[in-house]
Amino acid sequence: MDFKSRYESSLTLTKFFGSLPLLVAFPLVFLSHSLSTTSFEFAYENTILLNIFLASACLSIVILAHRLNVLPISNATATTSGSNKMSTMYLLSTFYVIYTSASFLPANRVAVLYLGLFLNSWNLYTPLAFVLDCYTNFKEFYGLHIVFTYALVILGYYLLSSKLNSSSLSNLLSSLDKPTVFGTFIFSALALVFYNPSMFNFSMIGVNLATFIVFMISVQEFQMRDSRLSSVFVSLLLELLQYVVLLQQPSFSQIINIGLAAVVTPDKSYHFEQDEEKGTDQGHKITNNSAPILKELMGHSDTRAIFNFLLLNATFMFVQFLYSFRSKSLGLLSDSLHMALDCMSLVLGLIAGVISKHEIDSNGKYPFGLKNFEILAGFTNGTLLVGISGSILFEAIGRLFNPVHLQKTTELIIVSILGLLVNLVGIFAFNHGHSHGHSHGHSHEDEHDHMNDNMKGIFLHIMADALGSVGVVISTILTKYFSWDGFDPIASIIIATLIFVSAVPLIKSTASTLLLSISKTKEDQIRNILHEVQQVKGVRSLTTPRFWPGPRNNVCGYVHIQVYRGENTSYIKRQCEKMFESRNMDVMLQIENDYDDCWCRK
Structure with a gap:
């Protein structure tokens, strides 16, 4: 393989890993929506209320993100109050239609439908899926139901795409009428709480909004618009999650669904071309006109790697955390809690990485710069790792004397393997970002000649989490075949020991630097x-x-x-x-x- 082929393969792989946060968060938005009600019986009033709340909540999140500079800022002049309200009601209705269509179709179908439409509005997947759904539900007299639902999907797509085509994203966000959005959100939230709260799963609603936040941020850096791998990956992931979370048994129709997703041929539709003219280029070029915060994060290879893995880690954390309660696995629960702390350490590392890159102003408030903030972040991450290892060790010793029987070990193994894959992606992205920064900075200064304490602390978090996933997989397999519940706490003790041993040198190194100690x-x-x-x-x-x-x-x-x-x-x-x-x-x-x-x- 020549250099050009290797470079193109590496570039494709890098784009895929950079797009993983969106490809995982997007289907989880629809999967968590399907779990947002506690009743298996369909109730129109509950569905309408829930979808109004989610639509207004999503727009409220968009407004807050725009105010916090997480989304692009518009320099255009404000429109009239009437057009503001009309535009706001239009977007509220669009989000409501999208969520309503998700109420009538399975998550694995509606997610691929919307993704396929945005990749190519004239793709073959939509008519083929429609024919297949009509055929499989014909005997149950759901033909009109399927027609109505697909009409909602297409309507939701065209409402959103036509609005984006008529105005740039930044102008669209600036034109939203905040009292209308927040008023709808507050009213629907109160109705949700006081009308019939027992019918709603508020934890799943929270997961839905959290994954929407990840989707909203990661969509600005989506780099797989020209690859059919996106739709296949989303379909495969949803089929796997429905087996694990919804306990749906594998079937031949699921294989057909995954195969159908491969017929989506991406194309630069009019929607994306218009965005490019308005300054939302594809790939990393989008950062030239995206939000200032996102532009700063994506401006450096190391912070870009941390940010992408933060989004992916936060998304998968919800899957792992929820399923740990179903299986009663200490290893998986500790692993998911460790993922939450990983997110905290990644945020801390991001802040430190961005601040440390600011130019030193010898006449400013910090004449020596803020380089030591990275060292402080490394020390904090090392301390967190010691605390994590101590809590895991304490709980594991208790489980040795009071064993808890593991349930649904097959699904537990699948979730653990997915967690391991997420961490392997993080290790790859981390090493790629560090080596990329090293190659560009080597000739200029010695700053990249070694991994600084901030990056070392983050890397140890990722490695410890990967070890946790390996421990859960091995202990669950041993428990499944030997029927002894002691493997889970023993694996946790080994993992906790490894985490502690790896964290101590980092703490010693950063502490000595903070104390101005010379080696x-x-x-x-x-x-x-x-x-x-x-x-x-x-x-x-x-x-x-x-x-x-x-x-x-x-x-x-x-x-x-x-x-x-x-x-x-x-x-x-x-x-x-x-x-x-x-x-x-x-x-x-x-x-x-x-x-x-x-x-x-x-």
Whole structure:
């Protein structure tokens, strides 16, 4: 395989991993919607109320994201109040139609339908799926029901696409009437709580809105619009999740559904071309006109890798966390809680990574910059890892003496393997982002010659989570075939020990840096240089040698040097400076005559 082929393969793989947050969050929006009611019987009033609430909640989230600069900002002038309200009601109705169509079709069907329409509005999947659904439901007299539902799907797509085609995204967001949206949201929320709260699964509603947030952010960086792999992946993932979460047994029709998804041939529809003209290019080019926060995050390879994995990790966390209660697995529960802490560490790492890249203003509030914020983030992540290992160890010891029988071990293994795959994706994206940043920054500075403490802390979180998934898979398989419930806590103890052992060196390294401690190797170098300085002709003595770790793996400090009367102080200073610079030390030298009065000799 030549270099060009390898490069194209690597680029395709990178685009796929970068699009994974959207490809996972998008189907979960529809799957969690199907679980948002507690009753298996269809009730029109409950469905209408739920969909109005979700539509207004989604638009409220969009408005807040726009205000927080998470979505693109418009510089256009505001439209009239009447057009604002009309545009707002139009979008509320559009979201309501989309959610209503999801109430009548299975999640695995409606998700692929909408994705296929946005990839190519004239794709073959839509008519083939319609014919298949009419055929399979013909004997149950659901023909009119299927026709009505597909009409809703197509209507929802064209309502949204026509609105996006007529206006840029930033102008559309700026034209929303906030009192209308928030008023609808508050009214529907109160009705949801007081009308018949027992009919709604509020945890699933929360998952639906959380996954919508992930979808809303990740859609700005979607890079797989030209690949049919998107629809196949979404279909395959939903079939797998319906087997695990909804306990639907595999069938031949599911294989047909996955095969049908492969007929979606992506194409640049008019909708996406219009967006490109308005500044929403495809791939990473979108960051040129996207939200300032997103543009800053995507501007660097390391922060881009962290951000993409944060979205993917947060999305899968909901699947793993909910299913851990169904299977009563301590390993999976601890793994999902660790994923939640991973998200916290990733957010902390993102903040540290972005702040540390700000230009140093020697006349500003922070004249030495904020580089140490990365070290503080690494120390915090190391401390979190120790706390995680302690909590897992404590719970595992209790389970050894009071075993809990695992349930649904087959589904548990599948969920654990999915979690392991997510972490492997994170490791790949992390290493790719770090090596990419290394290759671009190597010739300019030594900052990327090693993995800094912030990135090391994040990497240890991902590795520990991957170990947790491996432990759950192995312990569940052993429990399934040997029928002994002790494998789960034993695996948890091993995982906790490995997490603790990996976190201690990080804590020691970051703590010593925060305390301005110099390593033994650096200390020996400093002593040797100071000895050489004292041997320079004309130097009488030196006082107050002070040294501390620098921002780029170097050493900073200052030294007072006393010289004999009549010596060339400029020449001696240049000689001493060269000695320190040759060993990557940024040291300020103050040259004094031996008869001068200085505080350093008092």
